[in-house]
Amino acid sequence: MEKHxxxxxxxxxxxxxxxxxxxxxxxxxxxxxxxxxxxxxxxxEHEGRAGGTADxxxxxxxxxxxxxxxxxxxxxxxxGVAVFFTWYVGYVVTATTxxxxxxxxxxxxxxxxxxxxxxxxxxxxxxxxxxxxxxxLRRDRAALDLRWDTQELTRSVRGGER
Amino acid sequence: xxxxxxxxALLLFSAFVxxxxxITTWVSRNRHGSAEEFYVGGxxxxxxxxxxxxxxxxxxxxxxxxxxxxxxxYGYDGLLYVVGFLVAWLxxxxxxxxxxxxxxxxxxADVVAARMNERPVRIAxxxxxxxxxxxxLVAQMVGAGSLVALLLGGxxxxxxxxxVIGVGALMVIYVSLGGMRATTxxxxxxxxxxxxxxxxxxxxxxxxxxxxxxxxxRSAAERSGHGDAFLAPGLKYGGDWTxxxxxxxxGLALVLGTAGLPHILSRFYTVPTxxxxxxSVVWSIGLIGGFYLMTIVLGFGAAAIVGPETVRGAxxxxxxxxxxxxxxxxxxxxxxxxxxxxxxxxxxxxxxxLAVVAGITLASSASVAHDLYxxxxxxxxKPRSEVAVARTAAVGIGVVAIALGLLARDLNVxxxxxxxxxxxxxxxxPVLLYSLFWRSFTTxxxxxxxYGGLVPALLLVLLSPVVSGSPDSLFPSVDFQYFPLQNPxxxxxxxxxxxxxxxxxxxxxxxxxxKHAETEVRSLTGAGAV
Numbered sequence: 035m036e037k038h039x040x041x042x043x044x045x046x047x048x049x050x051x052x053x054x055x056x057x058x059x060x061x062x063x064x065x066x067x068x069x070x071x072x073x074x075x076x077x078x079e080h081e082g083r084a085g086g087t088a089d090x091x092x093x094x095x096x097x098x099x100x101x102x103x104x105x106x107x108x109x110x111x112x113x114g115v116a117v118f119f120t121w122y123v124g125y126v127v128t129a130t131t132x133x134x135x136x137x138x139x140x141x142x143x144x145x146x147x148x149x150x151x152x153x154x155x156x157x158x159x160x161x162x163x164x165x166x167x168x169x170x171l172r173r174d175r176a177a178l179d180l181r182w183d184t185q186e187l188t189r190s191v192r193g194g195e196r
Numbered sequence: 197x198x199x200x201x202x203x204x205a206l207l208l209f210s211a212f213v214x215x216x217x218x219i220t221t222w223v224s225r226n227r228h229g230s231a232e233e234f235y236v237g238g239x240x241x242x243x244x245x246x247x248x249x250x251x252x253x254x255x256x257x258x259x260x261x262x263x264x265x266x267x268x269x270y271g272y273d274g275l276l277y278v279v280g281f282l283v284a285w286l287x288x289x290x291x292x293x294x295x296x297x298x299x300x301x302x303x304x305a306d307v308v309a310a311r312m313n314e315r316p317v318r319i320a321x322x323x324x325x326x327x328x329x330x331x332x333l334v335a336q337m338v339g340a341g342s343l344v345a346l347l348l349g350g351x352x353x354x355x356x357x358x359x360v361i362g363v364g365a366l367m368v369i370y371v372s373l374g375g376m377r378a379t380t381x382x383x384x385x386x387x388x389x390x391x392x393x394x395x396x397x398x399x400x401x402x403x404x405x406x407x408x409x410x411x412x413x414r415s416a417a418e419r420s421g422h423g424d425a426f427l428a429p430g431l432k433y434g435g436d437w438t439x440x441x442x443x444x445x446x447g448l449a450l451v452l453g454t455a456g457l458p459h460i461l462s463r464f465y466t467v468p469t470x471x472x473x474x475x476s477v478v479w480s481i482g483l484i485g486g487f488y489l490m491t492i493v494l495g496f497g498a499a500a501i502v503g504p505e506t507v508r509g510a511x512x513x514x515x516x517x518x519x520x521x522x523x524x525x526x527x528x529x530x531x532x533x534x535x536x537x538x539x540x541x542x543x544x545x546x547x548x549x550l551a552v553v554a555g556i557t558l559a560s561s562a563s564v565a566h567d568l569y570x571x572x573x574x575x576x577x578k579p580r581s582e583v584a585v586a587r588t589a590a591v592g593i594g595v596v597a598i599a600l601g602l603l604a605r606d607l608n609v610x611x612x613x614x615x616x617x618x619x620x621x622x623x624x625x626p627v628l629l630y631s632l633f634w635r636s637f638t639t640x641x642x643x644x645x646x647y648g649g650l651v652p653a654l655l656l657v658l659l660s661p662v663v664s665g666s667p668d669s670l671f672p673s674v675d676f677q678y679f680p681l682q683n684p685x686x687x688x689x690x691x692x693x694x695x696x697x698x699x700x701x702x703x704x705x706x707x708x709x710x711k712h713a714e715t716e717v718r719s720l721t722g723a724g725a726v
Contacts, residue, residue, distance in 0.1 A: 137428030143413035184723035
């Protein structure tokens with residue numbers, strides 16, 4: 035797996051236009067567009083500790099580093115889901131209960147319904163971009179560090195048991 | 197249709213079959229028969245490849261034929277479908293893709309079973325996955341049948357039935373010989389073909405109206421005979437409240453169902469990391485969004501250029517609007533251009549059906565072998581034999597899908613897919629979200645969540661006007677219709693969530709904190725991911 039991780043972070047990046055484009059700083063919590071400051075490592079808290087692999091996961095779950103990654107994920111995803119789901123359900127309910135309003139013309143043959151439908155497309159693209167950007171800048175590095183720490187801990191515990 | 201159409205379309209289609217069979221042979225020339233290779237192609241695809249393959253899996257005949265047909269017949273109400281199909285991907289991207297990639301190995305049940313008492317959970321999740329897949333397969337088979345009926349002129353029963361059987365046989369060959377690697381490459385080839393075909397047709401439609409979308413919409417509205425009502429919601433789902441609730445039900449099913457489709461979930465395992473899974477989804481949202489924007493143009497184009505009467509005349513459900521549009525755009529029935537374009541589009545539609553069918557068959561055979569068989573056999577057998585079971589399961593699923601496909605052949609394809617989505621959203625999504633995000637979720641909760649969504653969804657379909665009691669039903673002569681809506685989602689999705697919650701709060705066994713910690717840490721960091 036390690037080998038493919040390397041490939042993933044390295045050379046594939048450039049052929050993916052969704053990946054590096056649009057790094058303008060919009061949608062970023064701190065507004066700078068720079069990668070978020072690294073979170074503290076989970077490792078020092080556990081070094082030299084004995085126990086099964088189940089305990090390793092419990093310890094990591096309680097560590098400040100993991101809590102930080104989890105809350106960064108939730109702080110983005112929970113409001114995000116709430117917004118797009120409400121917007122979509124609102125659109126569907128309006129389309130079925132208020133067709134008169136949806137039929138109101140805007141420009142030429144284009145009516146409110148058309149604008150709302152295309153708005154759904156646009157918002158989907160925007161949400162996708164914002165999520166990918168947030169995950170890349172605010173979560174990826176911290177999650178990768180935690181992954182190594184956790185695997186190190188698991189390995190040392192397994193080694194100790196043998 | 198003249199003989200030229202048929203010959204050329206069949207020729208192109210045979211070329212596609214030959215190429216895909218070539219791919220199947222080529223990728224399986226030095227296979228090892230490991231489960232890793234058969235189910236997930238060794239997890240070695242790049243995000244871009246997987247993004248194309250995901251969109252290939254998702255842009256089914258239902259979208260290309262069914263949705264464009266709905267737009268051509270009912271105008272804006274068809275467009276509501278594509279919005280649901282697209283927005284659904286945000287649920288997948290935000291809540292499912294990365295976490296599932298980190299926690300699971302091959303199937304949906306892997307994610308749930310990691311926290312729970314494995315056997316009952318696996319059997320439940322495996323059963324619902326297979327059910328969803330079979331429903332989705334039937335939709336594709338029906339699409340294949342109606343396409344051939346158009347191609348071979350009128351309503352040749354035998355030709356239609358033999359197509360369904362032929363498609364079934366081919367999909368079994370792809371899947372059981374080539375596994376995930378062949379299936380993925382077939383999806384990629386098909387996605388490229390489908391997108392190019394749609395681009396050509398869209399450009400031709402826009403050229404016909406001199407790039408004036410306004411003019412296109414106006415002509416469509418005029419030709420439809422409904423006037424401006426054609427461009428606003430309400431033609432199909434307006435009217436009485438039953439129809440309106442039916443649409444809300446469908447909308448919910450579409451947006452929540454995608455994240456529970458087994459063949460979409462299994463695609464995330466074909467890339468090495470969660471980050472790659474996320475980037476595959478971003479790619480596929482771009483491709484799928486672009487494709488659906490084009491289907492809107494094609495649908496209104498078919499209404500404006502071909503006209504709803506002709507579309508309805510060729511196939512009552514509208515499934516053949518796009519091939520007819522291609523015929524007209526190329527210059528009409530007796531021109532060389534029309535013949536070529538019609539044949540190309542028909543062949544692309546066939547390719548679409550074949551590829552989607554292969555993807556679903558693979559996912560459901562994985563559920564049968566990895567979840568059901570592995571839980572029900574007595575001793576641990578070698579992984580090798582699990583793959584053998586999966587290959588056999590592909591044959592069995594093929595037979596079932598062929599039989600149901602022959603039975604359901606007059607229903608609209610997009611509508612059938614709506615049913616599959618409703619079952620996926622009711623049975624698979626609650627259990628998946630609960631096990632990823634709810635600390636106190638228990639085994640009983642998981643089992644109840646699956647059956648509490650699956651059983652009501654299926655029962656409600658059985659009691660709905662789809663099966664009996666109306667002239668368009670599967671069995672019009674009998675009447676056991678007690679549930680007014682065609683799509684069960686509005687009732688069965690909340691029931692799935694409710695059952696999961698109820699099962700959890702009533703279960704005697706305390707939730708396993710350590711296993712929850714493991715799932716949560718693994719899902720967000722990728723530690724221990726395979």
